Amino acid sequence: MSTGSIPDNPVRLWSQLEPDPDATTPAARRALGCLATYLLRHAGRGPVDGWAELWLRPGKHPAERLPPDQREYAR
Numbered sequence: 001m002s003t004g005s006i007p008d009n010p011v012r013l014w015s016q017l018e019p020d021p022d023a024t025t026p027a028a029r030r031a032l033g034c035l036a037t038y039l040l041r042h043a044g045r046g047p048v049d050g051w052a053e054l055w056l057r058p059g060k061h062p063a064e065r066l067p068p069d070q071r072e073y074a075r
Contacts, residue, residue, distance in 0.1 A: 004048030
């Protein structure tokens with residue numbers, strides 16, 4: 001289960017996200033650069049209350065509580 005925590009040294013996590021930089025597209029490289037900045041700025045952050053509930057529990061997402069005819073616009 002994901003907790004939202006970021007390790008003190010996110011290098012191992014980073015190597016799992018981008019195992020082969022040479023095979024990464026330029027658009028993906030830009031997105032991964034943003035993620036790298038986030039990981040470095042928040043390194044050492046512990047678990048975040050409610051993090052897993054953001055996507056693991058059906059019916060908890062705000063878009064799932066909308067009437068069926070409005071759900072497609074919320075995603």
